[in-house]
Amino acid sequence: MAKTITNVFGSANSSSNLLASPQQAVTKPEDREISLQEVEWHDSPKDCWIVIYDRVYDVTDFLDTHPGGEDILLEHAGRDATVAFRGSGHSAQAIRALDKYLIGSLPLHERLFRKLGGIRLSDIPV
C-alpha cells in the first residue's frame, strides 16, 4: 500500500516523491494551490487565467488559436468558466487539451466539484 507523507513541499503518495530530496521534489502543476482571489487578477489578453472544474488554467498563449475564438475566453478571464466550457459541447480532444494549460487547483474550501482523490475532468465521458 502506498504511504502518504506531508511536508512543506506538499503531500506525496508516490514512491518517486518519497525518495526525492527537497530540491528535486516533483510537483504536478495541479498541486499548486491558487485561490479565486488570485485568479481574478489575471483577467486581460496579456494574462488570462480561467477556472474549469476547480482547476486553474493559464490560457494566455491559447487565445489566438482557440477554435471558439479569443473573445469567449476573455469573457471568462479571471473567473470560473466551467459551465460555459461544458455548455459549448467540447470534444474529448478539447478536454485532453486542457492539461497543456493547467497551472494549479483551487484550495479545497473554494472547490465546487472536486475533492481530494476525485476524478479528473479528462476522465469524464463526453
Ligand code: HEM
Ligand atoms: C483551456 C480551455 C479551453 C480549451 C482547451 C478549448 C478547446 C477547444 C477546442 C479544441 C475546440 C474545437 C472543437 C472541439 O474539439 O470541441 C473548441 C471550440 C469551442 N470552444 Fe473552447 N476551449 C477552451 C475553453 C473554452 C471556453 C471557456 C469557452 C466558453 C464558452 C469555449 C467555447 C468554445 C466554443 C463556442 C467552441 C466552438 C467553436 C465552433 O465550433 O465554432 N471554449 N474549444
